[in-house]
Amino acid sequence: MDQAIKINLLVVEDHTMLRESMVDYLTVMFPNINLMQSDSLSSTIAQIQMQAPDIVLLDLHLRDVKGFAAIAAVRQQLPLATIVVVSGTVDQALLPQMKELGADMFVSKSGRRDELASVLSSIISGYGFPNRQAASSATYKKSIPRLSRVPAKLSLNE
Numbered sequence: 001m002d003q004a005i006k007i008n009l010l011v012v013e014d015h016t017m018l019r020e021s022m023v024d025y026l027t028v029m030f031p032n033i034n035l036m037q038s039d040s041l042s043s044t045i046a047q048i049q050m051q052a053p054d055i056v057l058l059d060l061h062l063r064d065v066k067g068f069a070a071i072a073a074v075r076q077q078l079p080l081a082t083i084v085v086v087s088g089t090v091d092q093a094l095l096p097q098m099k100e101l102g103a104d105m106f107v108s109k110s111g112r113r114d115e116l117a118s119v120l121s122s123i124i125s126g127y128g129f130p131n132r133q134a135a136s137s138a139t140y141k142k143s144i145p146r147l148s149r150v151p152a153k154l155s156l157n158e
Contacts, residue, residue, distance in 0.1 A: 007124060010036045010053035012044050012070075013086070014063045018109075022057065022086075022116075029117045030124070041065040041073060048077045055123060057116075058103075060087035068101050075102025082123050086116070 009026065013019035016039070023035055036053060038044040041064050047053075056078065062070055074083055085098055088109040095106060105123075107116050 008053040009055045013059045071101040
């Protein structure tokens with residue numbers, strides 16, 4: 001990653017222990033990333049207005065929003081950001097709807113930490129501003145990319 005490029009990553013998770021654990025882990029794995037955190041959709045929108053993230057790790061079930069509304073709301077605020085849904089709900093039938101609403105990728109909470117790190121490494125290595133094309137990767141197959149902004153190996157259509 002180019003040292004001149006500072007990537008902002010927002011972790012949105014309403015369970016404090018999990019959110020703090022994710023932030024602690026990501027701080028170690030990606031020391032050059034500016035990490036921010038939020039615990040609800042309303043605080044996410046406020047955080048976005050203060051400093052727009054390039055990547056959002058978004059819990060699918062937040063306490064102040066029902067269903068997939070958080071995906072659409074974040075996508076509306078951040079049309080160019082990469083949105084990675086992080087959830088314990090893993091229903092293959094829901095993935096197309098997440099993609100349609102603006103999710104770029106999906107990572108299961110039941111997965112290993114290094115899978116999340118691999119997905120983020122793949123996203124970050126592809127940040128060639130201004131077009132932000134993600135690099136190809138042969139890792140982590142439980143993800144749902146959005147069109148061409150992420151590697152073909154991570155395609156929803158696999």
